[in-house]
Amino acid sequence: MEPFVYGEHVNVLSHPSEVLFFPDFFPAEKSDAYLEYLKNEIPWKQEPIKMFGKTVMQPRLTAFFGDPGVNYSYSGITMQSSPWTALLKQIREKVAEKCEAPFNACLLNYYRDGKDSMGWHRDNERELGRNPTIASLSFGAQRIFQFRNYKEKLPVISVELEHGSLLLMKGETQHLWEHQLPKLLKSNGPRVNLTFRYVHL
Ligand SMILES: O=C(O)CCC(=O)C(=O)O
């Protein structure tokens, strides 16, 4: 399945799943400034998660921001939201406008180098609702992001997430496909990812 290019975006998965990729969502200069801010100003933490009954440290750093009272539970941990910073609020506005969807939370991931990763999963927690719209921004080192059919485990579809890009997942994507950010053999620089979500309270 070849991704289909539609002017400013690439159609990565089609109906009933819907994944759109906007490679140049933010201009390079803005993305550089955002990356510096995010690396230095976010209180990054390495959190433990439960995997197959065992507690292990996540192979990346995380943070969670959101509207008052919004919490997010996944893989056996609950993240309490910190209040939006001015810059995160500004980014949220821009993303919400493009996606024509509201977001009340943002999970941030910091991949220190190519050895940090996120394994196959779906963002299908009950509090995200049935067909969640999830908007994912990338800043810093380019990384491969992959989808595979949840039941068949095939085909695997890869997208290169570049500095300043936006990946939008909606429709039935989280039912039919899982996604991951694999480790790289060659070490590269740090990458920050912001995933905007709507958490139902
Ligand atoms: O870093 C990425 O691009 C993936 C993040 C992700 O899938 C998630 O936070 O659920």
Ligand SMILES: [Fe+2]
């Ligand atoms: Fe995810």
